[in-house]
Amino acid sequence: MIDNDQSSLNNEIDSIAIDDEGTFRDQLSTVDKSGKRIWVYPKKPKGRFYNYRKYISYILLLILFVTPWIKVSGRPFLLFNVIEGEFILFGVYFAPQDFHLLVIGMLILMLFIALFTVVFGRVFCGWVCPQTIFMEMVYRRIEYWIEGDANAQIRLNKSDWTSEKIMKKSAKQILFFTIAVLIGNTFLAYIIGTDQVVQIISEPINQHWSGFIAMVVFSFSFYFVFASLREQVCTTICPYGRLQGVLLDEQSLAVQYDFTRGEPRGKIRKNQPVQDNTGDCIDCNLCVKVCPTGIDIRDGIQLECVNCTACMDACDEVMEKVERPKGLIRIASLASITNKKFNIINKRSIAYTIVLLILIVLESFLFIGRSELEVILLRTPGMLYQEHEEGVISNLYNYQIINKSDKEFIVDFKIDNGGDAIIEFVGQPPHTLSQKTTEGALFIKIPKDQLSGRKSDLELKAYNRDVEMASFSTTFFGPKN
Template sequence: MSSRDRATEVEGLYAEAAQWHVNAGGETIHAKRLSGRWRTFKWLTASVWLVFFLGPYLRWDGRQAVLFDIPNRQYHLFGATVLPQDFWMLSLLLLFFAILLAVVTAVVGRAWCGYFCFQTVWTDVFTWIEERLEGPPAARRRLDQAPFATRLRARLPKHLLWLVIGWFTGFSFVAWFVDAPTLWRTFFTGEAGVAAYVTVALFTAGTYVLAGFLREQTCFWLCPYARIQGVMLDPTTLVPAYDTGRGEPRGRLRRGGEAAAGQGDCIDCNQCVAVCPTGVDIRQGQQEGCITCALCIDACDQVMDKVGKARGLIRYASLDELEGRPTRPLVLRPRVWLYGGILTLALAGIVYGLASLAALDLKVLHERAPLFVRLSDGSIQNRYTLKLLNKTPEPLAVEIRVSGPPGLEVSGLERPIQAAAGVVTPALVFVRVPESALAAEQQPVVFHAEARRGDGQRLDTARESVFIAPAP
């Protein structure tokens, strides 16, 4: 591309950006709510957040199925207990979701913002309550101009419901970190921890302000994702887009329902703007305020049905499609393959980590100074530090046995090791072997750990180490 062509393209981008409308908080957006397939899909995806509210009440083996027990540094995920020593899996989990966000954005734009983001979902619920109590957008705009006493009387029920939702949001968040039935019992009697009350208060205030008042301003000014989405999209990304070639020049229908000669399919009804929760005009192109919720598609399709024209004037489409360039299938896009490979590796690591979690973990550290000691009877002795990690919620009596070269003797393991629940218990062990039984400078030894839980379940693990002797 020549410098002149590049300058022309940049000028075109500036001209397009100059037509964008970004509400900087000077007015409250009262979006029109319409039914449609994308509105239905939006409600279905928002229902995923029911897990946030109901998940803490799911039980597993007599305890909360998912519990992030921070005071005891134990994280229970159904039958698995994850301790800080296993937190390498958390890094892979964060990587997985970060790359997943990137690949979804590259393929279908800001689908997270439009359908799953908690800010979007809570705002949608709050505005739904607002419409049910205060009426359609026109009635709410008139109420904005009413005297304070009138507004207070009309809006008090709405604000009370908002605060209840905010409180329940905070309470549900805390319930992931404290046993939920216990939290219900202690919260209203003043017996819950200070952290619980402070967290619920912060979530109540935060949800009330962000979803009730700031709304789309949170996306514009507080969320970094809207700022970086531009570098994550490309001409093949599918986003809600206005077909300029079909819609322009736009113009209203004449009396009798006829369009002027040469007029495009867009009748300039502004319904796409009226339903937009961030107040942008999709006809001005993809822009920062668009969260790709596709509600404008529902609005435009309904208008096209009424005027007898084909749907799809606003639709999910790529820039390549709108400009008539050849489009490539997803499987031929290098970015998708790259992101997919990273996702697969991260997911494989998480699955491996969860599959390899054991209720009893044993680490064996060989003493380095000195590596061995020759005793008065001529035998060779090595010293080891055992570290037993008991991941169960109960203390265990762990028996250790050692196998290795012939004549091996162990001291320090005369009694079972008492391993406390959820912590690492160290033990010092000495292993002696007659020098005549040592055929090499290094020989393997295996430490076996075995314990039984209160319910009779047998736990065992093993760890291989090395026995070091002087060179023959």
């Protein structure tokens, strides 16, 4: 039933939106017939929604640049050190052993974005995604400031290389690259921490070759993305954009052109009476001119639309001028535009919500049960057992202590089921540092007559003074009785 409704609706939209030349969506707006890229010069947006986006972008940029500098007990508040497998989320340290928590956390995030998309469409792209924030709210605004609005930019690009053009182009590229360096270093700070980034910047390069190369690669990558790739990231590279087709349905909210009200579109000409048989769209093309991905929203929801709402602002301004109601382009569901039953809570959103809640409960359960100390005790490879003269059998072990707490302390091990077994550390007892892994070796010695067989299972506990911190097990090998 829904499929039939959807296909009849699609036919309806197709018949409305095919333009005079019959070229409805049969080519990409940013590629010409020979396959060459068409550079998008979006007109500078202005209006209510653009202002909201500006305020939101200021807050998000502040959060992005300040967060790496925030520390909790001397450690970063957020760290994604994929190189050393060290993660700190909101001040909580996660070792590689907590990888399952990170995976579930990522699944929750992805499902949340999917659920959000099912209900609210691609709002994330236009309003929160760092790519759009930097592109539209930083780089594009610098471009408008130095080169002027879209037409001025086109004129400048077509003009000869005068001193003014050289000045403008150089100033723009220098600013673009400076900001790319800033973004690159901030990105690096999320991976290795601000202390390391400051060291790389302030100390001689030959002491930090790998860090310096990472900085250069990140800086040039961001420069390339924002100075050259631009909207291609959203329209052809980003996998999230590709998923829109399966995430959206006719109940999803998205930036939509109200074709029932706007069609048939008809131009208003000076000193000519307004035709009665036309819709509210006056075919001024302003919604297309402001679009940063170069599409015509009147062709319906499209993969390239990042829901930036620039076309809404542009059209509202036009509607105001021609004294027609605003909202010809608005955030709406296709169902609400076609006067069908609009239900924000539908089967799909309920199903996603249930799965999301299950994952959140599972993550919380695992997180609460997570211990601050983890011990891995394994028999040293290649060693079996040693038999001593006094009738004692010993095994050599390697230990790894993962201290996820913000305290440092000396760890003591005790065997629960080892009879008169004793533990002898090789060197000093382990001194674990906060959020670090400590490694070492130890012997476990058990009187031969207390061994029940060739292999015994030992249950051990780790203590900080008298406080039990972790329990773990290992095996002990001895001679056949």
